[in-house]
Amino acid sequence: MSKLATKSFKQLCQIALAASALIFTSASAEEIGYPEKEELKFGFIKLTDMAPIAIAYEKGYFEDEGLYVTIEAQANWKVLLDGVIDGRLDGAHMLAGQPIAATIGYGTKANIITPFSMDLNGNGITVSNEIWKQMKGNIPKMDDGRPVHPIKADALKPVVDSYIEQGKPFNMGMVFPVSTHNYELRYWLAAGGIHPGFYAPHKGDTSGQIDAQALLSVTPPPQMPATLEAGTIYGYCVGEPWNQQAVFKGIGVPVVTDYEIWKDNPEKVFGITEEFAKKYPNTTIRLTRALIRAAKWLDENDNANRPEAVKILSKSEYVGADYDVIANSMTGTFEYEKGDKRAVPDFNVFFRYNATYPYYSDAIWYLTQMRRWGQISEDKPDTWYKDVAAQVYRPDIYMKAAQSLVDEKLMDASDFASLAGEDGFRSPQTHFIDGIVYDGQKPNEYINKFSIGLKHGDKI
Numbered sequence: 001m002s003k004l005a006t007k008s009f010k011q012l013c014q015i016a017l018a019a020s021a022l023i024f025t026s027a028s029a030e031e032i033g034y035p036e037k038e039e040l041k042f043g044f045i046k047l048t049d050m051a052p053i054a055i056a057y058e059k060g061y062f063e064d065e066g067l068y069v070t071i072e073a074q075a076n077w078k079v080l081l082d083g084v085i086d087g088r089l090d091g092a093h094m095l096a097g098q099p100i101a102a103t104i105g106y107g108t109k110a111n112i113i114t115p116f117s118m119d120l121n122g123n124g125i126t127v128s129n130e131i132w133k134q135m136k137g138n139i140p141k142m143d144d145g146r147p148v149h150p151i152k153a154d155a156l157k158p159v160v161d162s163y164i165e166q167g168k169p170f171n172m173g174m175v176f177p178v179s180t181h182n183y184e185l186r187y188w189l190a191a192g193g194i195h196p197g198f199y200a201p202h203k204g205d206t207s208g209q210i211d212a213q214a215l216l217s218v219t220p221p222p223q224m225p226a227t228l229e230a231g232t233i234y235g236y237c238v239g240e241p242w243n244q245q246a247v248f249k250g251i252g253v254p255v256v257t258d259y260e261i262w263k264d265n266p267e268k269v270f271g272i273t274e275e276f277a278k279k280y281p282n283t284t285i286r287l288t289r290a291l292i293r294a295a296k297w298l299d300e301n302d303n304a305n306r307p308e309a310v311k312i313l314s315k316s317e318y319v320g321a322d323y324d325v326i327a328n329s330m331t332g333t334f335e336y337e338k339g340d341k342r343a344v345p346d347f348n349v350f351f352r353y354n355a356t357y358p359y360y361s362d363a364i365w366y367l368t369q370m371r372r373w374g375q376i377s378e379d380k381p382d383t384w385y386k387d388v389a390a391q392v393y394r395p396d397i398y399m400k401a402a403q404s405l406v407d408e409k410l411m412d413a414s415d416f417a418s419l420a421g422e423d424g425f426r427s428p429q430t431h432f433i434d435g436i437v438y439d440g441q442k443p444n445e446y447i448n449k450f451s452i453g454l455k456h457g458d459k460i
Contacts, residue, residue, distance in 0.1 A: 032404055034066060035283040041070045043080045043092035046222055046319045047239040048330055049119045049268050050093040051309055052350060054318050055294035065286035073317070076220045077176040084271060085110045091287065093118065094271035097178035097366045099392045104367075106178065106201065106375055113277055114269035115288045115397035117358050118295075120349040122267050123181055123258040124243035124334070125188060127156070127235035128228055132253040132337070134159045146340055150260035150433055153192020160194050160213055173219035173227060173236035177208060180267055182216065183369040184258050185237035189214055190452040191434035199374040200460045208373065210460060228252050239267070240348070241321040244328040247335050254336050256433075259346060263431030264353055266362040277397070288401040289410075292356055296415060299351040306331045353418075358398055360424035361440025363389035368443050372453035374460050385443040395424055 040062075044050040053071060056062050062069045074080035074092070081098055083089035085108065099112035127135065138155035140148040163170040174182040177199075186196040197212025199205065209215050219227050224242045227233050229251045246252035258265055270291060277284045297305055310330050314323045328335050334344040349355045364385045370376045399419075405411040428439040436449050448455045
């Protein structure tokens with residue numbers, strides 16, 4: 001293991017001991033120090049999971065930290081990442097895979113870190129009405145005639161096979177090559193026997209369509225419904241509110257949520273450059289404090305604040321979708337086929353289940369999927385995965401922010417009690433749609449479990 005990773009794990013162990021005894025070392029606002037940079041600009045994409053940034057702004061949490069923040073929507077994920085790298089943006093709502101991919105040099109090379117995980121769950125896979133008609137007969141029904149959930153890609157496979165037999169490409173959309181959406185869509189398809197294709201960057205092929213039965217391509221989130229309606233794609237994986245928008249417009253049917261693909265999966269992170277964190281350590285801790293408080297507000301009292309949050313997010317400067325569209329998922333329900341609205345209280349989680357804590361094992365899962373689909377061209381030892389995770393995910397910064405919030409009585413020690421003894425690795429996770437268990441301590445063993453995808457020793 002690298003010196004960097006070793007240092008990170010030592011820091012984390014020290015923090016975990018303090019948390020396990022619920023003893024928070026003195027780290028008051030005075031000791032943290034004034035922010036070295038007070039005026040900041042943060043970027044985001046128009047998705048409901050940018051909510052912690054909006055709430056930290058609207059509720060004055062940034063100002064409480066002496067931070068004067070401007071929030072700016074970005075055209076797409078690449079523009080957003082480039083803005084953080086070149087300093088136009090001080091930080092941003094990011095796809096969890098972006099800091100990881102940048103750090104290992106897949107796409108743009110840059111040292112991006114995250115001290116804060118923004119949410120769990122929040123995505124869905126939607127298909128067009130025509131594809132839904134063809135799938136529906138392959139799905140078991142409940143007594144009331146509604147489909148049994150979760151709907152597996154097994155129901156889609158005969159449809160894809162028929163397109164292949166007719167020589168027609170089966171096109172689907174996702175938001176970015178290193179997005180959760182790409183990996184979740186690929187995971188769901190492969191679990192149903194549909195090959196989503198390989199990448200071969202060492203050969204100059206970054207299409208991700210080698211050997212593919214379903215052809216995946218990039219579409220920005222707000223454009224997903226229109227692209228589906230135009231018939232350019234037959235389905236997509238995206239965050240809210242763009243699955244529910246398809247229901248409201250009557251152009252598509254969400255068939256599965258990411259909660260059903262991988263229960264309580266990590267989704268977005270707040271990304272900053274490593275240089276920013278080193279140059280402005282007080283500012284980094286303070287912005288993390290504000291985001292933690294916002295996440296807590298979003299989930300407290302059994303989501304009692306969600307209606308107010310939806311009202312804020314519906315503003316044009318944030319997500320800009322209709323209140324009812326955003327509320328359909330943000331307030332604990334999710335509508336699949338029109339009229340089939342079901343309770344999904346954890347569709348959006350911002351603070352519960354340690355949602356804000358940057359787990360090393362979460363980073364490692366993304367790396368395993370990059371390797372599985374060829375974005376990482378060669379085998380890596382387990383220690384490499386852990387080293388990269390420790391370089392990008394920074395629980396040491398998070399816990400210093402948390403300790404200071406408790407010290408100032410802005411939050412309670414009980415808010416972080418479940419982090420007692422935390423080593424940065426979740427217990428082996430069993431709630432995947434295909435039943436495969438993920439243990440972040442054993443990435444290569446995990447990769448070898450899949451019937452579709454590269455295994456240890458494989459090359460394209």
